[in-house]
Amino acid sequence: xxxxxxxxxxENYLKAVYSLSEKISENSYVSTxxxxxxxxxxxxxxxxxxxxxxxxxMLTYVPYKGVRLSGLGKKIATDxxxxxxxxxVFLVEKLGFTWAEVHPIAEQLEHIKSDxxxxxLDAFLEYPEYDPHGDPIPDKEGKFRAKPEILLSDxxxxxxxxxxxxxxxxxxxxxxxxxxxLVLGTKVEITEIIEFDQSMIVKLENxxxxxxxxxxxxxxxxxxx
Amino acid sequence: xxxxxxxxxxENYLKAVYSLSEKISENSYVSTxxxxxxxxxxxxxxxxxxxxxxxxxMLTYVPYKGVRLSGLGKKIATDxxxxxxxxxVFLVEKLGFTWAEVHPIAEQLEHIKSDxxxxxLDAFLEYPEYDPHGDPIPDKEGKFRAKPEILLSDxxxxxxxxxxxxxxxxxxxxxxxxxxxLVLGTKVEITEIIEFDQSMIVKLENxxxxxxxxxxxxxxxxxxx
DNA sequence: AAAAATATTTAGACTAGTCTAAATATTAAT
DNA sequence: ATTAATATTTAGACTAGTCTAAATATTTTT
Numbered sequence: 244x245x246x247x248x249x250x251x252x253x254e255n256y257l258k259a260v261y262s263l264s265e266k267i268s269e270n271s272y273v274s275t276x277x278x279x280x281x282x283x284x285x286x287x288x289x290x291x292x293x294x295x296x297x298x299x300x301m302l303t304y305v306p307y308k309g310v311r312l313s314g315l316g317k318k319i320a321t322d323x324x325x326x327x328x329x330x331x332v333f334l335v336e337k338l339g340f341t342w343a344e345v346h347p348i349a350e351q352l353e354h355i356k357s358d359x360x361x362x363x364l365d366a367f368l369e370y371p372e373y374d375p376h377g378d379p380i381p382d383k384e385g386k387f388r389a390k391p392e393i394l395l396s397d398x399x400x401x402x403x404x405x406x407x408x409x410x411x412x413x414x415x416x417x418x419x420x421x422x423x424x425l426v427l428g429t430k431v432e433i434t435e436i437i438e439f440d441q442s443m444i445v446k447l448e449n450x451x452x453x454x455x456x457x458x459x460x461x462x463x464x465x466x467x468x
Numbered sequence: 469x470x471x472x473x474x475x476x477x478x479e480n481y482l483k484a485v486y487s488l489s490e491k492i493s494e495n496s497y498v499s500t501x502x503x504x505x506x507x508x509x510x511x512x513x514x515x516x517x518x519x520x521x522x523x524x525x526m527l528t529y530v531p532y533k534g535v536r537l538s539g540l541g542k543k544i545a546t547d548x549x550x551x552x553x554x555x556x557v558f559l560v561e562k563l564g565f566t567w568a569e570v571h572p573i574a575e576q577l578e579h580i581k582s583d584x585x586x587x588x589l590d591a592f593l594e595y596p597e598y599d600p601h602g603d604p605i606p607d608k609e610g611k612f613r614a615k616p617e618i619l620l621s622d623x624x625x626x627x628x629x630x631x632x633x634x635x636x637x638x639x640x641x642x643x644x645x646x647x648x649x650l651v652l653g654t655k656v657e658i659t660e661i662i663e664f665d666q667s668m669i670v671k672l673e674n675x676x677x678x679x680x681x682x683x684x685x686x687x688x689x690x691x692x693x
Numbered sequence: 694a695a696a697a698a699t700a701t702t703t704a705g706a707c708t709a710g711t712c713t714a715a716a717t718a719t720t721a722a723t
Numbered sequence: 724a725t726t727a728a729t730a731t732t733t734a735g736a737c738t739a740g741t742c743t744a745a746a747t748a749t750t751t752t753t
Binding site: 705 | 731734
């Protein structure tokens with residue numbers, strides 16, 4: 244049932260295309276250049292690779308237009324995302340890594356091939372719905388649960404909510420959040436919005452209050468209380 | 469501190485050489501052909517690869533004689549064995565795999581690169597000393613604990629002991645052992661030795677008695693009671 | 694609608710890893 | 724000590740994946 248033979252490199256291209264597809268409208272094409280950017284490689288390499296992946300029916304490739312994932316391609320990509328996020332939960336919940344550290348390790352672990360392993364890992368972790376960054380973990384069929392939509396920057400004065408995810412995943416950003424105790428589950432209330440730079444004064448449950456930059460507000464997902 | 473850049477393929481060659489070195493006398497060479505056998509590849513490919521590994525000072529290569537691991541090569545090989553065995557413990561103890569299933573998955577997991585991961589996994593598993601097949605897990609420095617030496621076939625009539633390891637690792641063999649309840653920790657006593665085929669009548673703690681073939685006796689490690 | 698700027702593909706070369714077939718070296722046998 | 728058998732290496736080709744530089748297509752600007 245699972246895929247015939249696919250290299251980690253091919254998997255990574257499919258993952259990149261999937262992620263780029265999410266950012267554009269439903270039936271438009273993902274461009275060669277955007278893939279090259281995402282993969283930190285050159286456009287010429289991308290052209291070669293997408294031809295191979297098209298050959299394997301994982302995506303459709305229209306020269307000078309771009310690519311679109313096929314059902315098979317989407318399945319492989321969401322399987323990877325599922326594995327990546329399950330491993331991240333494992334690394335944080337069981338091994339005590341911080342959310343800032345897990346990405347590069349999960350990036351390797353996601354390529355381990357064993358359906359049984361994924362299934363057992365999922366059970367061991369008690370079927371988690373979200374990874375340590377608040378991103379939903381797709382099920383075996385590649386279906387995603389609702390993902391957080393509201394950003395802290397969308398809140399108005401006196402509104403409150405709970406931090407449920409991060410949009411940006413850079414370790415620096417995550418470490419900064421840790422230092423400010425702006426972690427998942429934290430309840431925040433907006434007490435003031437500074438107009439000229441769009442920063443916010445945020446009050447935590449422990450009554451401490453401080454200024455949060457616009458950049459940070461735009462990268463924190465909130466569940467309204 | 470840890471190695472610069474090494475591919476999984478190179479790692480597998482070093483592991484093969486290490487394993488073959490164990491089977492021969494201290495300062496003799498591992499032959500090209502034996503490596504080709506172990507790796508399921510051709511001698512010509514081995515020649516190419518050992519030249520590369522010699523270039524990287526992971527082993528010394530003498531044309532027409534064979535190879536010998538350097539200190540660096542040994543370190544990389546024992547690190548791999550350490551990781552392989554730790555992952556096997558994880559798969560059996562935490563995920564509930566059988567000892568017959570874990571090898572091919574650990575074979576992939578052992579190539580994940582993160583010293584911190586190994587360290588935390590080791591702690592999570594509470595610093596196991598042996599893997600699910602009774603093989604000792606080397607420490608960070610590559611030092612091995614004593615490995616089981618006595619085989620069931622070495623026992624005399626009326627002698628007893630506990631199964632502490634297996635010499636052969638084929639899934640078929642391991643599944644057969646499971647079916648006969650000849651698992652690690654099982655206490656066995658020799659009640660009879662059949663001379664003409666070197667098979668043994670073995671009594672378990674539950675008083676059940678049955679014939680165990682010579683082939684099996686030669687592949688079970690025993691801790692004498 | 695032509696010119697300029699930008700995006701994409703092709704051509705050709707490179708590396709790691711593999712193979713087969715031929716050449717050469719070593720070991721065993723007479 | 725030659726010959727025969729076996730082990731090993733070399734030569735040359737192939738695949739996957741990458742790159743640079745040149746060619747071509749598309750889009751934007753005027």
